[in-house]
Amino acid sequence: MKKKVNITIDGKSISATPDDNIVEVAKANGVYIPTLCFYPDMGKCLGTCRVCTVKWKRHHVAACTLKVEEGMELTVQSDELKDLRKALVELLFVEGNHFCPGCEKSGDCKLQALGYELQMTVPRFHYRFNNRIIEYNSKKILFEHNRCILCKRCTHKFKDSKGRRVFFFKGKGCHLEVEMVTELVDQLNEEQVDHLVELCPVGALLKKGKGFDRPYGERKYDKTPVGQTTETHPKPSTKKHKGLL
Amino acid sequence: MKRFIESICKTFNCDKTRLLDIFWAIQEKYSYVPQKTLDLLSHKLKLSIPELKDTLTFYHFFHQKPSGKIIIYVDSSAISEIFGLNKIISSFEQELNCKMGEVDPTGQFGLFKTPCIGMSDQAPAALIHGIPVGKLTTAKIKKIVADLRKNILPKVQIKNKVQLRGPVLFEKHNVGESLDLLYALTPDQIIQEVEDSGIRGRGGAGFSTGKKWRFCAEQKEKQRYIVCNADEGEPGTFKDRYLLTKNPTLVFEGMILAARAIGANQGLIYLRAEYKYLKGHLQSILDQMQLQNLLGNQILDIPNFDFHIRIQLGAGSYVVGEETALLESLEGRRGEPRMRPPFPVEQGYLSKPTIINNVETFASVSKIIKNGAHWYKKFGTSSSPGTKLLSVSGDCAHPGIYEVEWGLSIRQFLKLVGATNTLAVQVGGPSGQCISLKEKNRRLSFDDLPTGGSMMVFSKKRNLLNIIKNFVQFFQDESCGCCLPCRAGNIVLNEQMHAILSSEAAEVDLQRIQNWSKIISASSRCGLGQSCTNPMISSMQAFPEIYKKNVKAHESLYRPFDVENKTVAYEQVVQLHEKES
Structure with a gap:
C-alpha cells in the first residue's frame, strides 16, 4: 500500500493515496466535481468535455486527467469555474440539436442533468442548427447524430467480444463525427448493446426495439441530482422490457 | 488495383503504423484514395473501413474523390492574403476554368486552399503538384498553367534569402564535425553538456532540452527513439525549410548525438507534407551519411552504436506539430494530442521513451557539442541562452532568414528587417502575440516575447x-x-x-x-x-x-434568448396563483 498524502480541495484537507484519480478522490470525500465524459474504473480518461476543469497552481486542468500528488491545493468551486463549466455545457447544447422533451434518454441523460445542475437556462451562444443525420442502418442500434457530443466514450471505451473497436471518428474540427462499423454492431449481443447504450451519456446511441422502458419520474436523474448518483459499469438488466418502438 | 494494393501492403509489411505511407502511395497512383482501395486495404490490413477513414479523413492532403491529376494548393495564410491572395485565386480560377475547391472540367487540375506552406518570404505562393512556387503574379500563373497543359511542371526553386548570418548556426561546419566528439564524450557527458548550455526547445514551448534528454535517459525501458519534428506548421515560419535545404547534416548530427546520449537506435523525421519536395533530397543526404559511416551500424566504428533514420511524411495538419499528436500521426493514426502524463520521454513512439525535438534544436545541439556549452552561453541572455532563427515576412524591406541572439528588442528587430510605417508585429505566428510599436522595447526571449521563429510585420496600410x-x-x-x-x-x-x-x-x-x-x-x-x-x-x-x-451597431446581433423578458406572462400567472392559494 502506498503511503497516504495530504491534499486540499477548496480548503478542505483530504488524505489520499498518490496517483489516485482526483475526481474519484474528491467524490469519496464528499466533494463533487462535475464530469461528463469521465467514466469511473475505465482506465485512461478521455479528457474531451473539459467540464471537470479545476484550478491548480494558477493553471486550469481537467480534474479527470489529474492524479493525487503530495501537497496539492485545488480549487473546484469558484464563480469563475462554475461559469466556465456552464459555458462548456452551453457550447454542447448549441453545437448539437438537443430537444429534451422528445428524447428517449431524458431523465437518464448526463448532459441534461448537468444542464440542471449548473442551472443553465438559455445558452449564451448562438444555436448552430447543425445539419446532422439519424442513422438507422444497424439492426441493433439507432444512431441519433443530432445528440452526439463526441465524447469518445463509444469510440475509445467500447470494444466488442473480440476486443475490436466498433466506433471511429471521421473528419476533424467542426466537421468531426462518429462513424460506426455497422457489421460489428449487428454482431453485438443483447448485453453488449445495453452496455453501449448506457455508456453513451446522451441519447445518441439507442437500442432498437426499445423506446421508453421506465416512465419519467423513475429515471436516474429525476429525483437525485447528478452529483449524487454513481455511474458504474452497467450490469445487464434482468428485467424484460417490452419494446415500444 | 488488387495487385497494386497487395504490393504496397507488402512494401510496408501490412504495418498499421505506416497507414500514412500507404495512403500516400495510393494517392500518388490514382491521385485520390478511391473507395475500392479502402475495401481492398480493409481486407488486407484487417481493419474496418471506418477505422481506415479515422486516419484518412483527418489529413487534408488526402482526397477521397477525384481531385485532379495535378493538384494546386494556394497558400491562404495572412501573409499571402496581404500580398494579393484573392487576385491569385481568381487568376487560377480563370486559367483553369474551375472554381476554388473544385476540379476543372477535364479532370486534369484540382484547385484548393491550404494554410501556410512555408513560403511566406516569397508570398503569394502555391504548391503545384507538390512543387512550391513563390511570388505569383497573374502573368506567372498564365505561364505555369500553359506549361502544365503541355505536361511541363515548374522547377523546384527554393530561394532561401539569408539576411543575417548569426554566430551559431552559420558558424563554419564540416560534415560530421560534431560527431568527432563521440569518441571523447560519454553519453552522460553529452547530456551534461546540453544541460549546461541551457538550450530550450526551439519549437515554441521552450522546455529545457537537456532536462528532456536526462528524463529519457533515466527511463527503465531500453528501447528508445529519437524523433525530429519537421512539421513547422505555424503560419509564417520557414526557418526549418532553410535548415533542411541548406544544412540538413547539422540536424542529423544532432539526432545522432541524441541517439548516443540516450542509447536509441532508431530515429524518425516527421516531415510536413508541404515539404514533400525535400524528401528526396533529405533521403540522399541520409544515404550519403550512411556511406560515410555516420549512420547505420557501428557508427564511426563505435561498438554497438547503431542508428538509423527514417523520414515519415505527414499529410497536412497543423495540430500534428504538437509533440504527442505527432507521435499519434507517426503511428499511423489521427493526429490528436495525447493526454499527458505520460510524457513522450516516458511513453512516446510505440509507447517507448522518446525524445522529440525541433529541427533547429537538433542543429543547435550539434554546435553545442562541437564548441562546448560555455561557448554557446556567450550568446543570448541568461534565461534564454543562444540564438534563434527567425523567419521574417510581411511588410519589410528584407524578408527572409535571420539568426539573432535572444534578447533582441522589437525596435532593433524592425531596424534590422527594414520595416517602416509599421503598425503591428505578430511575434511567434498566430499562436503568439500581436504587438504594437508602443511595445517596441520588449525583447525576444522566453520570459518576455517567446517565438518559434515566425515574425510577421504589418504596415499601417493593412487592415489588421x-x-x-x-x-x-x-x-x-x-x-x-x-x-x-x-x-x-x-x-x-x-x-x-x-x-x-x-x-x-x-x-x-x-x-x-x-x-x-x-x-x-x-x-x-x-x-x-x-x-x-x-x-x-x-x-x-x-x-x-x-x-x-x-464597433458600429447599437445593438449586438448576438442576442441570446432573453429568458426573463419572455417569461413575464408565466411569472404573472404563477404570482396570481400563489396569491389565490
Missing part, C-alpha cells in the same frame, strides 16, 4: 482585423475537434470576428470575446486550443482603437 480574422479561421479549420472548447469555441470566436468586420458588432461583443476567450483557452486540452485566442486578445490589447472604430 482582416489579418486577425484569417488567424481565427485558421485555428477553426485546424482544430482536431477532440476537445469541446477548441472545437466549438473557435466557431463562436470566428463568428464574432465576422460580426466585427461586417459592422454588425456592438460594444458588448468586445467584452464577450474577452470573456469567452478566457474560457476557451483555460479549458482546452492542448496548446492549439490554449493559444487560439491569442491573436484576438493580444490585438485587442494592443489596438483597442481599431476594434472600437469597427
Whole structure:
C-alpha cells in the first residue's frame, strides 16, 4: 500500500493515496466535481468535455486527467469555474440539436442533468442548427447524430467480444463525427448493446426495439441530482422490457 | 488495383503504423484514395473501413474523390492574403476554368486552399503538384498553367534569402564535425553538456532540452527513439525549410548525438507534407551519411552504436506539430494530442521513451557539442541562452532568414528587417502575440516575447482585423475537434470576428470575446486550443482603437434568448396563483 498524502480541495484537507484519480478522490470525500465524459474504473480518461476543469497552481486542468500528488491545493468551486463549466455545457447544447422533451434518454441523460445542475437556462451562444443525420442502418442500434457530443466514450471505451473497436471518428474540427462499423454492431449481443447504450451519456446511441422502458419520474436523474448518483459499469438488466418502438 | 494494393501492403509489411505511407502511395497512383482501395486495404490490413477513414479523413492532403491529376494548393495564410491572395485565386480560377475547391472540367487540375506552406518570404505562393512556387503574379500563373497543359511542371526553386548570418548556426561546419566528439564524450557527458548550455526547445514551448534528454535517459525501458519534428506548421515560419535545404547534416548530427546520449537506435523525421519536395533530397543526404559511416551500424566504428533514420511524411495538419499528436500521426493514426502524463520521454513512439525535438534544436545541439556549452552561453541572455532563427515576412524591406541572439528588442528587430510605417508585429505566428510599436522595447526571449521563429510585420496600410480574422479561421479549420472548447469555441470566436468586420458588432461583443476567450483557452486540452485566442486578445490589447472604430451597431446581433423578458406572462400567472392559494 502506498503511503497516504495530504491534499486540499477548496480548503478542505483530504488524505489520499498518490496517483489516485482526483475526481474519484474528491467524490469519496464528499466533494463533487462535475464530469461528463469521465467514466469511473475505465482506465485512461478521455479528457474531451473539459467540464471537470479545476484550478491548480494558477493553471486550469481537467480534474479527470489529474492524479493525487503530495501537497496539492485545488480549487473546484469558484464563480469563475462554475461559469466556465456552464459555458462548456452551453457550447454542447448549441453545437448539437438537443430537444429534451422528445428524447428517449431524458431523465437518464448526463448532459441534461448537468444542464440542471449548473442551472443553465438559455445558452449564451448562438444555436448552430447543425445539419446532422439519424442513422438507422444497424439492426441493433439507432444512431441519433443530432445528440452526439463526441465524447469518445463509444469510440475509445467500447470494444466488442473480440476486443475490436466498433466506433471511429471521421473528419476533424467542426466537421468531426462518429462513424460506426455497422457489421460489428449487428454482431453485438443483447448485453453488449445495453452496455453501449448506457455508456453513451446522451441519447445518441439507442437500442432498437426499445423506446421508453421506465416512465419519467423513475429515471436516474429525476429525483437525485447528478452529483449524487454513481455511474458504474452497467450490469445487464434482468428485467424484460417490452419494446415500444 | 488488387495487385497494386497487395504490393504496397507488402512494401510496408501490412504495418498499421505506416497507414500514412500507404495512403500516400495510393494517392500518388490514382491521385485520390478511391473507395475500392479502402475495401481492398480493409481486407488486407484487417481493419474496418471506418477505422481506415479515422486516419484518412483527418489529413487534408488526402482526397477521397477525384481531385485532379495535378493538384494546386494556394497558400491562404495572412501573409499571402496581404500580398494579393484573392487576385491569385481568381487568376487560377480563370486559367483553369474551375472554381476554388473544385476540379476543372477535364479532370486534369484540382484547385484548393491550404494554410501556410512555408513560403511566406516569397508570398503569394502555391504548391503545384507538390512543387512550391513563390511570388505569383497573374502573368506567372498564365505561364505555369500553359506549361502544365503541355505536361511541363515548374522547377523546384527554393530561394532561401539569408539576411543575417548569426554566430551559431552559420558558424563554419564540416560534415560530421560534431560527431568527432563521440569518441571523447560519454553519453552522460553529452547530456551534461546540453544541460549546461541551457538550450530550450526551439519549437515554441521552450522546455529545457537537456532536462528532456536526462528524463529519457533515466527511463527503465531500453528501447528508445529519437524523433525530429519537421512539421513547422505555424503560419509564417520557414526557418526549418532553410535548415533542411541548406544544412540538413547539422540536424542529423544532432539526432545522432541524441541517439548516443540516450542509447536509441532508431530515429524518425516527421516531415510536413508541404515539404514533400525535400524528401528526396533529405533521403540522399541520409544515404550519403550512411556511406560515410555516420549512420547505420557501428557508427564511426563505435561498438554497438547503431542508428538509423527514417523520414515519415505527414499529410497536412497543423495540430500534428504538437509533440504527442505527432507521435499519434507517426503511428499511423489521427493526429490528436495525447493526454499527458505520460510524457513522450516516458511513453512516446510505440509507447517507448522518446525524445522529440525541433529541427533547429537538433542543429543547435550539434554546435553545442562541437564548441562546448560555455561557448554557446556567450550568446543570448541568461534565461534564454543562444540564438534563434527567425523567419521574417510581411511588410519589410528584407524578408527572409535571420539568426539573432535572444534578447533582441522589437525596435532593433524592425531596424534590422527594414520595416517602416509599421503598425503591428505578430511575434511567434498566430499562436503568439500581436504587438504594437508602443511595445517596441520588449525583447525576444522566453520570459518576455517567446517565438518559434515566425515574425510577421504589418504596415499601417493593412487592415489588421482582416489579418486577425484569417488567424481565427485558421485555428477553426485546424482544430482536431477532440476537445469541446477548441472545437466549438473557435466557431463562436470566428463568428464574432465576422460580426466585427461586417459592422454588425456592438460594444458588448468586445467584452464577450474577452470573456469567452478566457474560457476557451483555460479549458482546452492542448496548446492549439490554449493559444487560439491569442491573436484576438493580444490585438485587442494592443489596438483597442481599431476594434472600437469597427464597433458600429447599437445593438449586438448576438442576442441570446432573453429568458426573463419572455417569461413575464408565466411569472404573472404563477404570482396570481400563489396569491389565490
